[in-house]
Amino acid sequence: MADQSVFRITKELSELQKNSDLSLAVACRDIDVRNVKALIIGPHETPYEFGFFEFAFKFNKDYPRKSPTVTATTTNGGRCRFNPNIYANGRVDLRVNIFLPRLNRTFAPSSKLTRHSTWRGERGEEWSAAQGLESILLSIQSLMSSNPYENEPGFEDANEPPDKKNQKDYVQKVLTLQLLSASGVNNDLQIRHETLRISVIQRLEEYLGLAFDGTVTAPPVNKEDYDLDMDTLDDESTVPFEPFKDLCKRRFLWYYDSYLAAVQKGKEEVKDGQSFSRMPFEGSSNTMEGKFNYSELERRLRNIKKALDAETEGWASDGLAAKVKETTVAVNLQRQYEQVVESFKRSDIPHNLELVDQNPFVWALTYFGKPMTNLDGGLFRIILYFSPRFPEDQPRVKFETRLFHHRIAADGTPCYFAPVSRREDAKSHIEAIIDALEEEQPPYDPRTLVNPEAFKLYWGSPEDRRMYNRRLRRSVQQSVE
Template structure:
């Protein structure tokens, strides 16, 4: 039975990793399914919007293993314990919230670790909502994500009977403090830790995590004692996607509450099961901007370390040089109008000259796009930026494109170029709020007919300006 459980979980992990869902990600250290982590990105138009909430799964924990995982949980995370009867029986789920378990992010997710969900048997739901063997990791993750609603206060039992003015005020107050703590804890604190920064912006670790790799790129740090952080790269890249949305959330918060205003305690929050603190959006904005600058500095450091790796003929440098030459040859064979070159001969920095597709709104445009590769590529995926401004719903205001390279081709640099071009030229994209990287352009693109006309005019104007 235990082997069957491991096989089932392994298959579920594989299926999730192949999934292109932009709000869920899973990973494990090698084939150790007893130490599995998952990432849930907060849904759009909720106080959890674009926050990074991590989930930890464990199969067959002993006491020591469970204690280790609890110590590592500094934010809203979950420990999943699968017994030998999985999937016939649901796993046990323990939530450990922020600040040592002193913060409660949802009425159904307690500070003491209890997760109230009918799918887990920890809450009495309607008939048909209970656990079945047909469900699995994805079902659990989606159920937890569903708790992150526009009005999480409604998850509190008895909400449907609450019509008093005080309850309406509580709902608003609860949304306000969840928005603040989502930004502060799940986004800002997480990125500061990844970047080795203190809250005042001081770097406490090397900019590009140079201690994680040797410049010859042949010897990677694979010490199993190092904390397993599989989502460091994806959180950094998504931060760049959603940076403008984070700033917008901060401006919204500033308009609603004053700095140093104390959080309102909800009726369902007890002494040791609450979310306490003070609003300070001004500080959050400073920290957010410091993170952005640190990420830009880290990307610039890749180029410097890349040249050192090239001089030593490191593995990654040789690989990127070869891939660059292959892409250039493929461009020649396909008669593509685009041009690709290395910046200063550095295989870690590619410059693509993109020519707009004829008979589209991009027709006549000439855009310079820089692709920066990490000395840890493909573990760290490339960071791409439009150096020529383009008003496009899939390109952030600072030029960061929102694109999806196939998970199976992470190591193929050409797939990233193709994915960026596909994102630019897609004529009838499906509505997907997870691609909201340029709030103004996104709103116009998916707005009324008049909004779309305005969007097209502004896109065409940016295309014309690209040739000036």
Template sequence: MADQSVFRITKELSELQKNSDLSLAVACRDIDVRNVKAMIIGPHETPYEFGFFEFSFKFGKDYPRKSPTVTAITTNGGRCRFNPNIYANGRVCLSILGTWRGERGEEWSAAQGLESILISIQSLMSANPYENEPGFEDANEAQDKKCQKDYVQKIRHETLRISVIQRLEEYLGVQPDGSVSTPVPNQEDYDLDMDVMDDDSSAPFEPFRDLCKRRFLWYYDSYLAAVKKGKEEVKDGQVFTRMPFEGSSNTMEGKFNYTELERRLRNIKKALDAETEGWAAEGLAAKTKDNTVAVNLQRQFEQVVQSFKDADIPHNIELEDGNPFVWNITYFGKPMTNLDGGLFRIKMCFSTRFPEEQPRVKFETRLFHHRISPDGTPCYFAPPTRREDAKSHIQAIIEALEEETPAYDPRTLVHPEAFKLFWGSAEDRRMYNRRLRRSVQQSIEDC
């Protein structure tokens, strides 16, 4: 039975890691698949938008006959209740977990699994999470509407402050005052991880560090837009309103200070840019030592250059100063498309910890495109099974650029203005195409 349980968990993990869902991620240490960490990225058009919410899953030997134990980790050290059903102590109340009463047929069954639990938790992160509170439908209408608005406002603020800003500051060693120190593990995460670490490990398990850094670069302008919206609705120093269902030790308390959050967001962006720039120097040092990653990237570079020649692909790739960790790509716009005639310079930077840390890419030539952020960071999806293949990253970037009829996906919202025009009315789309063509023309004039 125990072997069947491990097989089932391993299969579910593998399936989730192979899919291209941009809002869910799972990981575990190789020594123990029964202890899993999961990340849910907050849904678009909710107060949780693009926040990083982490959960721990503990699977018993009787899984899947019985559900796993699920604990919310993103709670600001047990001080923040992010939802009527997600408590400050980490308790997640769901009928399928047996932690909340539900209607007949809503209880756990062996047909459910890790993904269905994550989707159920994600569904709690709605545009109006106040509705998750039992008895909501019987609440006083006038008072209830005010509570809903107040609740959304403080969740939006704390999503930014706790799930995004605090997390990235810890990863980067950025202090709230903007100073930078050596990154230290979050003690709360360290304590939660102690029961899943092997005897030789002295550090907490942080599988989503690189993912959060890259997604922060994707969603940076959306975070700033959330700050702008917050400033329009509340004043700095205004105290959070306590909800009727919040108890003394199970609440979300604090004060609004969007001015401070904006300053900290900008400091994180600077630190991430500096970290990326630092990879070049680290790479040159690794090259002189014939580091394994340096040798691998040099070989991959030569193979990609040759494959482009063999396939008569016009794009050009060169190493910056002979550094295999910095690739300069010249992309020529695809004929007969809005990109036709464009000439774009793209820089791809690799870490000496590649592929654990994925490459960071930036368009140095400005391009108004719904899949490229205002600072030039492209939103693309390299195949999860080929993370170590540099060529697959280049191909994925080009595919994202040239895709003419993409499916609507708010998780790719990296350029708010371009995204809104691209998915807006017919007139909006025409405006989008005009601005795209204008940036293409400008790329030619700048050459």
């Protein structure tokens, strides 16, 4: 039975890691598949949007006959309750959704749930061996709805309907940011404030070793010593297991403009220093206490962005040191660079690739706009920065040539998806970047919302789309001026 449970867990982990869901991630140490960490990125058009919520799963030997235990770990040290079904002590009440059918995987707002099943666990809601890790994660994700107040046990049976002010105050407390939806939903400032502060800002500051004032207190812990060679790793047991560090850093760069836009909206709607309101469901050990300070959140966001940019630029100098030492990663990237150049020549691809300062960790791609498209005639310089820890740390890419595009952030960071199975293949990243640029009929996917202004125009009205195309063409023309 033990072998069967390990086989089942391993299979589920592999399937989740291979799929293209941009809102879920799972990981475990190779020697301990029964203890799994999972990350859920808050759903679009909810107060949890683009927040990083981590959960710990513990699978027993009777899995899948018996369900695993699930603990929320993004709780600010047990001081913050994000949701009526996700407690400050880490408890996650899954009776609500564990039995729901597979949810829409396009990251659209979750369907409303049957409120009674949220807490009563009626007949037919028992755990089934047909369920698994993915269904649990989707169930938790569906709790992160646009109106979490309605998940509160007994909500439907309350003597009086929820007070509008209480509903607004609660939703304002959870911690991820969102741009307000077109319907004008304006009841999420506290939730979004705390989601941003705890799940995004505190997490990234810890990863980067940043103090509250933005100064570096200690270098982030990495698996390599200063010899920059991945062949000489510390003992795994001495290294903190932080499997989502690189993912969260890259996603922060994707969603940075959305975070700032939400902060700006919050500053317009609430004054700094205003206290949070206590909600009816909150008890002495399950609260979200605090005060609004969107100005402070903005300052810390900008400090994180500066630190990430500095870290990326630091890869170049670290890379030159690794080149001198002929580390495994340096030799590998040099060889891959030469192979990609030869591949371009053999296939008559017009794009040009070169090393910046002969550094195998910094590649400069000159992309020529595809003929007969809105990119036709454009000439774009794209820089790919590789970490001395590649592929553990994935490349960070920056368009040096400005391009108004719904998949490119204002600072030039592109949103693209390299195949998980080819993470170590540098060429796959180049191909994925070009595919993202040239995709003619992309499906609507708010997880790619890296440029709020361009995204809104691209997916807006026909007139909005025409405006988007004009601005795109204008930036293409400017690229050769």
